[in-house]
Amino acid sequence: MTTKQPDMSVFETLESEVRSYCRGWPTVFERAQGSHLHDEDGRSYLDFFSGAGSLNYGHNNPALKRALVDYIESDGITHSLDMATTAKRAFLEAFQNLVLFPRGLPYKAMFPGPAGTTAVEAALKLVRKVKGREAIVSFTNAFHGMTLGALAVTGNALKRAGAGIPLVHGIPMPFDHYLDDCLDGQAAVPPDFRWLERLLEDRGSGLNRPAAVIVETVQGEGGVHVARSEWLRALADLCHRHDMLLIVDDIQMGCGRTGAFFSFEEAGITPDVVTLSKSISGYGLPMSLCLFRPELDIWEPGEHNGTFRGSNPAFVTATAALHTYWTDDGMEKQTSVRGEQVEQALQAIRDEHPRLGADIRGRGLVWGLGFADTSRASAVARRAFELGLLVETSGAQDEVVKLLPALTVAPHELDEGLRILARSVRETG
Template structure:
């Protein structure tokens, strides 16, 4: 194969300094299939990143690709704002029949702009409209997006600083196990909500991730989520679950909150809901909360019809029964076992996660970066997360074969052994 001479000067000279992933993975990528991505020189990389969770079904899945190509070739609507289309009708019917109804969930579906931060903005805006209250409670180490409203409920100081203005109307509370079990879970939160002298305004809503991915794969226990839901219900405060990264099967079940048996008032979805890596987002709303006026919240690209097509195809193919869910949980156990072994072998290493999102946690954050750098050299893409980038975070495609999964885990095992020895 002829070697192509890389031209990084094009990116350096013409693309903004804000780029990040291309700095840690400097290859120029060209094609991808399944769990593999190939650079322009033909080197293959096993993808344990999966578009930051936007590619749960892998790259260019043949069933989804066929549905998309067929739709394009028949001149199906591409851009439709919020007009009624056949593609949207098919998606809504499929999503209701295969996802909502079997789980006993009754939600209206709103299509905001196509990204995660768009659906979070819609959720916050609606919660404030419904309740007439302005403040929102979020949690330590949360991440909800990069626009101003979403940043206000995000914990990361570097990302918050990029706003350039004060981020107001949000109050952080400790996430599950933030104090390492030293205090009762909601002792402070209950006290300030009920104390008229606390200085905390009664919030419109609480927004929470069941597993904080960007925050370091921090897993909320089912009983913690249940207690939170009950606490808010007693005080007439809305519960928003941000399932942008952890939904669509990442934890095993379609929604990450299913294990806890809770029913949020509002749910935000994006990333893999589009099925093919296509931009798409949903805001799921309890029907009585759907008080929007026509056009009161909109967006030019809220009608991405090709994404409706690939999303519906993915739901039909993967979620018509519980086979896929069982496969995800089984693969998750393989990851857990591999990481648990490493945690037992090396001091200062621990692990946490659920389903097919797991983190290998290093007491020294520099070691996590060294592990992912060595993994990249060996043909594996994996990123770090957490306040100090101390966690090697795994988000492999849910469709990955056991053989490829074990191969990637072997690369990480060798990198960890090298770095920690």
């Protein structure tokens, strides 16, 4: 327990009421390393939040920090818009050789701006330009960002309401397993696809033919809903048959979070467009990518731009991350082992408290512990913070405790955090 209340007055006085994470974690953080943050009073917190997935390799990763410091000390270019630099060239070559080429992926890369939502905006803009259509299919409980285009394909009512204007040209469809309660799990073929296909084929349906479908293979903010590989393959096939492009939003689940570098690899699909951000820089520096098939690259020069679309320090740490962790399948295998460790611990928590009706779902190192009592997750997260563990909640009603430990977390750190989580569940019962 903290010995004194932190001084939050300057934040409460000068910063907007829109701030959120600091309300759940009322302390002032000062430094961080690996899987730990430390506040200004010297208290340590085990981090199972990882900057909402932007710190897959932990805080101040030594290999990445060394590359960044060396670059800065050599007076390397910091800001360059989309000019050619040695840092950008090194990243593009590493990304091609270590990520795209080994996976047989044909993509060209676009740097649309520093945030995940700007990558989504670029993707939506491009597919509409390519197809000459406006509508985009998205899914229940999806989250794609906070700018207007991304909000139009986001499901959360609170976030959508913040737009202040109608959010149009989006067609929501049920995500995998969304209709299970209605169908008693009897349908072998995804019923949502049968419904969408009927709409697409019927000239009297009133559906404007969509330009594309955007999907997360694992819905992080939506409550850690995991799409089955067969569901994703059926979706890709539907898009192909009906001349729609497939966008995979891999902003939070890419860069190894689910095991493989891209979360869609397990399903054996090749999306037309992929968005990446969060951990692509490896160091928590703002960076995003929009990847697409070469034949879709019909942009005119300068047709989509932005001042901060060429962060060279982020290129440096991104390149270091690729060379450090993605020259072989070691990281993927380690993530799988760590994921099994988390799953077993969550199963033990569920079995200890059968009356809670807890629900476990996840892949790799993203896991959710959902509760029938929607207030329970927030109570567990608060108690975890008091005990020195940072976890966030997700889902439409914040009913899920979401775990995003660093991929580099040590087994003993993972055990420690999971013990704190188990205690938090026990003490909020």
